[in-house]
Amino acid sequence: MEYSFSKSVEALSSSAVREILKLTQGNQVLSLAGGLPAEDSFPIAEMREAFNRAFEQGAKALQYGLTDGYLPLREWIASRMKQKHMDVGADNMIITTGSQQAVDLLCRVYLDEGDVVLVENPTYLAAVQLFQFRGIKAIPVDGDANGMDLDDLAKKIAQYRPKMVYVIPTFANPTGKVWSLERRLGLLRQCKAQNILILEDDPYGEIQFDGEAPYRSIFSLDEHPTDSCVVYTSTFSKIVAPGLRTGWAIGDTRVIQMMVKAKQAVDLQSSTIDQYALYELLSRFDLERHIEKIRESYKARMEWMHELLVAQNWEGVQWEKPRGGMFLWVNLPEHVDAEKLLARSVQEGVAFVPGKPFYAAEPQVNTMRLNYTLLNREDTELAISRLGKAFHAYSESLVTNV
């Protein structure tokens, strides 16, 4: 049989990075590559009890349910969103298989092949892949530590007539960046004026390290939450557990209803029992306290990695200490190709993600993303030490090659 795949599959062709990371599976390589939460942060006992309570609801917990999601869970989330100045009800919400699916569903109902989405540069690599998979052009907008450059945004809007802007304004993946209020308002103002949809992806917003008030979501800054140009998505993956694959999107009911119809075609619904159990957990659990513990733990891990990197004292290596989230974004010396460094690092027994695939265009190959949430203190120390060996060996090989 000669298979003849869709043209769209070209966007999914295996990357060099994925091939290298495959080598790390099942052996002694320490991974700073993934975006995995710390396993000791999972409320295992509470979750187990919640599943048991879900089963007390009887057969309904194992039956088909609504495509838009279990109503008590949507109501619970809506009330939490309200505390964060997002004035929505259950009708403004769809439960998705992680926030990843929210991005996919919105793309499928809102964008056509050839449409343009503006993105940060770098941005979440799986979103870029998803856009390419659907034949959508992802055009990067310049930015700095405070978010997208509003002048370049205006220029790119005029030049490309985008239908959507995709942003992660709080503790971005991969950079850890936080947008200033001014940039958030500026993006909102321009998009409203030009009828452009904003997809605000907020998986990390809860993981804030300073004791300050939470950063306002762009969705919450819109005066008209029920006629908004913003669709907001988040997930329980980082504050409860990713294996439940439960995320949500909120927006105007017209947009949400379209996403519901798409989801009905795509997979009918996400797991009923997981939604029941999650609701049972949340209705009795002190989530705020749990999140507080995650913040403290992740902050300590971040500080530890920062200290270890400082101690390594590599020449020409720079990073900003993130104010939240799960990643440390590192600028390597200009002559370093992080993909080549990765190959060397895997030999030493440590993996990370090179920066290149996070760029929709004009990649800076001398960048890398380090995750500090998965490994414990000891393994992090070992990982950074191995990374140091790889860095020196790689730097020497460059000198030799010259």
Next chain:
Amino acid sequence: MEYSFSKSVEALSSSAVREILKLTQGNQVLSLAGGLPAEDSFPIAEMREAFNRAFEQGAKALQYGLTDGYLPLREWIASRMKQKHMDVGADNMIITTGSQQAVDLLCRVYLDEGDVVLVENPTYLAAVQLFQFRGIKAIPVDGDANGMDLDDLAKKIAQYRPKMVYVIPTFANPTGKVWSLERRLGLLRQCKAQNILILEDDPYGEIQFDGEAPYRSIFSLDEHPTDSCVVYTSTFSKIVAPGLRTGWAIGDTRVIQMMVKAKQAVDLQSSTIDQYALYELLSRFDLERHIEKIRESYKARMEWMHELLVAQNWEGVQWEKPRGGMFLWVNLPEHVDAEKLLARSVQEGVAFVPGKPFYAAEPQVNTMRLNYTLLNREDTELAISRLGKAFHAYSESLVTNV
């Protein structure tokens, strides 16, 4: 905000049927409309225990997992597939969010806008919707009680150059039809010769009412299972519980790997904990005996509905007693429009699905699909009696209108 949705969304526009069925939610309407399994068939206590055992595995059960699915579960399914003459390993398999997602993923990696898929007429309405959502043309092939007409198949292949044929050869939705061995082999031969992919959708194959040997899947009839022109998909929705949203697809590794990449972009993976729990269930559960009980129960329900329909003795109404599956397909008198009958039926307190949306083209509007698995004996009796009232009232209204 003026939203501007994708062109593809037109395929998802709300149907008259969906609007009518919405009226049935939350009130006293008895539903013969859905494809819901009997809730007393769910192994609730065993499943609850299985979740508890899954939690004994610790944090891994709540962490991110492999996109292709939990390996022990894939191995368990592969070994069961082997008993059904499908010689596959875990590498030939992807776990999906129900078999619905398998159809979506295969479409996304194998088909482009404008491509043609040949289908039975009528066929599963959500598959037709999914094809339309992706801009794929679904072209019907003529058929009879034994499956697709092989001459018409050859004609349509020559005329439309399809990339894929989508079939439900065993206890089809909506007709309950079973393809003969000759037709299965004929389809396989033509598709192999012409390099056309077959998507064999088999959610109901286990629900067989006679004591005969199971019908051979088309996949199992291919001499080269690892270089096959068949992708086979099935699900635990009908033999364990749909709320777990766990299905699978098997095929050549090249096809499966593409589907894995698509799934990675679309939702990363299906629920980890559900896959762990399902494996825990299956590794200790007597699934064969459980399926046997479902068969007996559904056969009794089907016979009961058949008896009730015979007793109604409606003029010009015909149906075949299904040999398995979950649906009874009814041909109404030629002058009856089942959508209008539905509107009348909902007033009487009973719902079903009119046949029209199951047709990719040339719909026979005087058809309807009745589900016999959800309601108990008493409610089924009441439902058919209400349907009788509606049928007579509707028939009289036709006479009056003339």
